[in-house]
Amino acid sequence: MSVEHVRSLERGLAVIKAFGADAPALTLTEVAGRTGLTRAAARRFLLTLCELGYVRADGRHFSLTARVLDLGYAYLSGMALPDVAQPHLERLSARVGESCSVSVLDGVDVVYVARCAVSRIMTVSITVGTRFPAHATSMGHVLLAGLDPDDQADRLASTDFTSFTGHTVTSAEALRAELATVRTRGWALADQELEEGLRSVAAPVRDRAGRVVAAVNVSTHAARTTLERARAELVPPLLDCAGLISADLAR
Template structure:
């Protein structure tokens, strides 16, 4: 007769501590719903550079065994979050619900959106708000300029902190130890011939941002694109977020960014700071 696993301390059996060994051999403690953690790891692996994945891709990116990755992917298909063509898994619109839960309840995004829209109309360029998340700058609000070719990333997009204007602004409020910890989350590589991709150079750039009060990424992420960002501070003086504008460098020079765009971004930051 098949035995039934009894709940532990009034909880389901899944909540007992165990160990899980991923495909890399790294041991992870499991507390509570380990299956949920694995599924979320796969969801977070999707992004601008990973719009679809195989079972092998998911196992590698989420640090899971192939059987565990396959079970998670098929569960997400059953729940309507992913589509499967027999080989590749791709996100479906239902995935948007996960991000909207944060965006719809964050007072910061609600306060920022009309300010970003006003700045976009004044500058005729896309203006965004970003926060830090494990080595990435994540865009939580954005007012997009209407152009044939769009600039920058979309709402919910992520950029590595080491070479993005928003990322360096967000790093500038941290201690040197904290900066190195964030830089370690994302392997640094040269995306263009202008990218700063070593810890010493990035640290010096972040220190200049702290002194200047703004950051400029000039064709470090992609040739032909530049961005400027300024910090949004909370009431205690810590950096809560970064406001940025992204432009085509052939249309807007660095000098114009400093002369025309910087005052507008600083004005948004001050208004957001007063609301925090």
């Protein structure tokens, strides 16, 4: 560990990350358990975060406040990508009648940075900031396929390959073969890998140097969109959209 590493900052961030959609309110004991901190240390961090306005206390329970969003928006506000992508997403969504999104790679997850939703097709709500495992998503496949071989190998080695459905890719070997296909073909298709009924196609967004910096996708329900229709009717406008976003980013 680097001598520049600030352990207290790491622990404070761990306390913030202990909260989530599955645990919006936690007791002191639960925070300690989720972070590996002692109760005394967890209490100090929680009280500090309360004083700073990032956490609120309600009896025995603690929860995050809206101020935590400032941390994420500081990152997004420094990115040109969401502003550039949003109008293109809206036009793509209007053209195909489906929800469209843009995401970037963060470790072994994809993180949504822009979205245009027309209907809710998943059991969980997707918003800017939502993250999903890259190995189970079309955008994740595009982003992983765009990495150099060493970086890709490191990410696959760090992936736990959780199986979400009977269609999820659950081994590095199988995913590596799929990524090679995606890289050659120029787009990815995920057929019910993250959730039953969810089918999506994705394409790469590139910077001026041609590097894959993001992915754009179209999501649909398998009951209304066959694989053949996805390939024939969703992929061409998707590729057009990815090209337009890439061109705007390069300006």
